[in-house]
Amino acid sequence: MNGQMMSAPLLISSLITHAARHSGDVPIVSRRIEGDIHRTTYSQLHDRARQMAHALGGLGVQAGQRVATLAWNGYRHLELYFAVSGSGAVLHTLNPRLHPDQLLYILDHAEDQVLFFDLTFLPLVEAVAGRCKTVRHFVAMIDKDKMPASKLPNLLCYEDLIAAQKPDFVWPTFDENTASSLCYTSGTTGNPKGVLYSHRSTMLHTYASVMPDAIGISSRDCVLPVVPMFHVNAWGLPYSCAMVGAKLVLPGPALDGKSLHELIATEQVSFAAGVPTIWLGMLQYVEQNSLSLAPLQRTIIGGSAVPPSMMRSFEDGYGIEVIHAWGMTEMSPLGTVCRLRQKHLADPLDVQHARLEKQGKAVFGVDMRIVDPQGADVAWDGKSQGDLLVRGPWVVQSYFGPDGAQPLVSDETGAQWFPTGDVATIDADGYMQITDRSKDVIKSGGEWIGSIDLENVAMAHPAVAMAAAIAIPHPKWDERPLLVVVRKPGTEVTREELIEHYKGKVASWWVPDDVVFVDAIPIGATGKMLKNKLREQFKDHRLPGV
Amino acid sequence: MNGQMMSAPLLISSLITHAARHSGDVPIVSRRIEGDIHRTTYSQLHDRARQMAHALGGLGVQAGQRVATLAWNGYRHLELYFAVSGSGAVLHTLNPRLHPDQLLYILDHAEDQVLFFDLTFLPLVEAVAGRCKTVRHFVAMIDKDKMPASKLPNLLCYEDLIAAQKPDFVWPTFDENTASSLCYTSGTTGNPKGVLYSHRSTMLHTYASVMPDAIGISSRDCVLPVVPMFHVNAWGLPYSCAMVGAKLVLPGPALDGKSLHELIATEQVSFAAGVPTIWLGMLQYVEQNSLSLAPLQRTIIGGSAVPPSMMRSFEDGYGIEVIHAWGMTEMSPLGTVCRLRQKHLADPLDVQHARLEKQGKAVFGVDMRIVDPQGADVAWDGKSQGDLLVRGPWVVQSYFGPDGAQPLVSDETGAQWFPTGDVATIDADGYMQITDRSKDVIKSGGEWIGSIDLENVAMAHPAVAMAAAIAIPHPKWDERPLLVVVRKPGTEVTREELIEHYKGKVASWWVPDDVVFVDAIPIGATGKMLKNKLREQFKDHRLPGV
Numbered sequence A, B: 001m002n003g004q005m006m007s008a009p010l011l012i013s014s015l016i017t018h019a020a021r022h023s024g025d026v027p028i029v030s031r032r033i034e035g036d037i038h039r040t041t042y043s044q045l046h047d048r049a050r051q052m053a054h055a056l057g058g059l060g061v062q063a064g065q066r067v068a069t070l071a072w073n074g075y076r077h078l079e080l081y082f083a084v085s086g087s088g089a090v091l092h093t094l095n096p097r098l099h100p101d102q103l104l105y106i107l108d109h110a111e112d113q114v115l116f117f118d119l120t121f122l123p124l125v126e127a128v129a130g131r132c133k134t135v136r137h138f139v140a141m142i143d144k145d146k147m148p149a150s151k152l153p154n155l156l157c158y159e160d161l162i163a164a165q166k167p168d169f170v171w172p173t174f175d176e177n178t179a180s181s182l183c184y185t186s187g188t189t190g191n192p193k194g195v196l197y198s199h200r201s202t203m204l205h206t207y208a209s210v211m212p213d214a215i216g217i218s219s220r221d222c223v224l225p226v227v228p229m230f231h232v233n234a235w236g237l238p239y240s241c242a243m244v245g246a247k248l249v250l251p252g253p254a255l256d257g258k259s260l261h262e263l264i265a266t267e268q269v270s271f272a273a274g275v276p277t278i279w280l281g282m283l284q285y286v287e288q289n290s291l292s293l294a295p296l297q298r299t300i301i302g303g304s305a306v307p308p309s310m311m312r313s314f315e316d317g318y319g320i321e322v323i324h325a326w327g328m329t330e331m332s333p334l335g336t337v338c339r340l341r342q343k344h345l346a347d348p349l350d351v352q353h354a355r356l357e358k359q360g361k362a363v364f365g366v367d368m369r370i371v372d373p374q375g376a377d378v379a380w381d382g383k384s385q386g387d388l389l390v391r392g393p394w395v396v397q398s399y400f401g402p403d404g405a406q407p408l409v410s411d412e413t414g415a416q417w418f419p420t421g422d423v424a425t426i427d428a429d430g431y432m433q434i435t436d437r438s439k440d441v442i443k444s445g446g447e448w449i450g451s452i453d454l455e456n457v458a459m460a461h462p463a464v465a466m467a468a469a470i471a472i473p474h475p476k477w478d479e480r481p482l483l484v485v486v487r488k489p490g491t492e493v494t495r496e497e498l499i500e501h502y503k504g505k506v507a508s509w510w511v512p513d514d515v516v517f518v519d520a521i522p523i524g525a526t527g528k529m530l531k532n533k534l535r536e537q538f539k540d541h542r543l544p545g546v
């Protein structure tokens, strides 16, 4: 017997209609590639999104077809979020940091019909335009008077498209399982794989992410998503901010410390979201110039493990709460967020800090397991490590396309789980901590060494700007850790001093066998260190005593 | 084209499994009718809910069948919330404050199979047991050694049922549109009507209600639902507390000021929820005994309009934030919650207060309209009144049963809306304010007089404990307001003083024509004043000058 409540599908268009109706005058502030600061509101953005939805129809985009973007965080990109998905097409956000060949592969694989791009990426678009098979229109997201001279075929101006339409588009109603958006993983091996989100998965993720124990934003917040809208929908913030009617500040291409600091100060940003590497830059800038970060109250950091030293800088130096989160493209992306429970508030401060360094608890809707190589559950004791499996309504079922792999594994009850590729512990209170990517694991004498732990210890040294611990083959122990370090400008530290620095902080057999200094560690398209590149680079490194 | 995310139905059982896994040791504290304070945890409650799910099967309860409760807020009632709905049956909460004849009508109409009850209601159950047609088992929710001598047929002991089972019940997976629970409206006219919630409507309501702009609770809260679990699922708190892993304090039958204050103080309650009449009692008790309410930080109040004077007592007297909310049985119940937006924080305090007295903004998922008698939209200007219509995934579609009325009205686009029976204004920022129940409206010379406004002014007088403004027929103006007042014990106030008290606070033609003093105003089964009773009582009242 069914309940007798209204059947109302969960649709992304409801986010912008709700925001326009209930928070119509709330500002959306963007730093544009035109160079200026642009201001609009949810109500105006709703109008323009509806104009753009008309324009998409005019370009022949049909329900289910993919519309690609190559764009920074800005109001036009946000308009496309609602115009494309809201009208029943699929928003395909491309990562501009990918190699042109990978981009071409993705464009063809997704069969994108239209490509919207910021001018920054004109050279990239020109490099692939002649070769991609399905794109029929290229649209420059720029004011009319700044349209570039380009030989791109069918090059259109975003503002022309908008100007030609009325804001009277009526958002269609359809099945909530309809595809809404597409994002490819930045697979370090093999071809990138597409994750095809649905309206339902996106809306449930949005509801869940807004909870006080998750991202926890409200209509009293001013939110700065530094995390890019081209990667996993900027952790869903374009959606969740519309849901609660929060002011949005979109940083455009300027992700340097100075530009971010300026936005935080002038726009009174209360909540920011980004990956650790971005915040490293901003903290350095703010420190060097003895600036304040006054309006900022909370920042959510994920994408890679947050070094504890960064947490302390934010909290002790600036009184900013750091919220550690974990997720992945295949999870829309939110999996866990680290928040203290009531009973933890009575713990000594250092115990609280240690807990907050974990990746945190499953957001309601996500189920987690850690398993051994045989697939048996590993104890939730905060010590035993296992492969992390997840499931839930915003977790991938299969990858996009006819060749789309089905990544799930079944448990003994037949339930299906997504193997994250992360290795983790979970404690009795349900707090998960990533110890490694399974492919980055260092296995010494049959036992795991946590590379993230080793990196966090290194990062706590005042002279270390960035550090990666990688496995080097070893005749006796199979593998031993090598620490690869980037020094902070103007500082000195030796191999011996760093090895000494580990004493008492980790088990003695965890201490790296060697340290090498480099100018830079390669960073991938989504801000993560490319350890496979490092392993390649140091594959012939000779450890001392070998 | 559909998205390729996991299909995972939204089921109520996931709330208790999640809570048990992630917040297993969080306390659930109940004041029992046995008289003592009982302590359990989410993990233990999950075990007992699974034992009870087995027991329900043993009693022959099948999927979709209704299981009734007549019970206070307590852990056994909470176990039934999960055991009944989680196993695929329908939890039917009965309001013990109803007249036995109404109760009998509801039991028969719902075709309840089993009736669980707290001993308080034994006389009531005995009064209806012989006459109700479908109930096969009566279960007393009491320790074995306290089982009453009763002639009830098939009387079982709750603890016997539990003790006979193992906690290895596996929650079934089924369509999320399956019915989960049933609650009848306390219709003041006609037969009560059943609202049949689904797992989907309940889970979406739970996600939405947890948002910082709605109820906003977290794993750092200790929640006291004074609002009864027998009426609209205690505003969903049994679900939302499990979702976030909040400590729960369940007050049982003791809703007097002393008992509530004791729980707040000893259990460190941070968040409480109740109707205004309950808080009137507690505030009086706390004031008279010069007590503190220290641990309490926020209280959400709804069910009837919160008198501004009560807001001021809580906030100025005790530093407790009052959150005004509006909803109805037909809405699961949450419709609006009043929270300031960022821009309002700059308003002068009295402007903020005036805003917080409104019923608030639509919780994301709920759409609102106000319409004139022809069904045309009324302006959102904060002044124009209209009939309030709502829609959304947790709003009723049709009432339960073969005779279930379809209450919805269609707009010009064909979209369906539920007419709330409330009259309201909405301002440009989307803040809704109830001015009246449509049937309580006072219409003088063709113009509406807001009875809630008149009552709020009266309640602000130090000698007024409770006040109702009702329409009295008038030869010239059609209707004029009569104020019915209950004085606070030990105070004096005259008709003339109260009329004088209105000067300058409302338009002069709104001032009540007359005041009568009574010992008590009749209160209905859900804590609302029964104005229809008052109108009946005073229908021959002669206004001065008539």
Ligand SMILES: Nc1ncnc2c1ncn2[C@@H]1O[C@H](COP(=O)(O)O)[C@@H](O)[C@H]1O
Residues within 6 Å of the ligand: B185, B186, B232, B301, B302, B303, B304, B305, B306, B324, B325, B326, B327, B328, B329, B330, B333, B359, B420, B421, B422, B434, B437, B526
């Ligand atoms: N905050 C509130 N202010 C005024 N009336 C309210 C409020 N909350 C609930 N109500 C009234 O209670 C009705 C729902 O009653 P019930 O279905 O019994 O919960 C609504 O239609 C309103 O008339």
